[in-house]
Amino acid sequence: MTAPPNEISIKRHTSIAARQKSTLRDTSNITRIHQSRAEGTIKQNN
Secondary structure, eight states, X not given: OOOOHHHHHHHHHHHHXXXXXXXXXXXXXXXXXXXXXXXXXXXXHO
């Protein structure tokens, strides 16, 4: 027997949501790194 269509769509949705969460985490880490670098350059200039 094949899985019902709604079950397949739910699985697809959860995988997409997981992917989006990982990308959000990556972007937040990148912004944090950029902020720390900017603070370092500001301190050096002062």
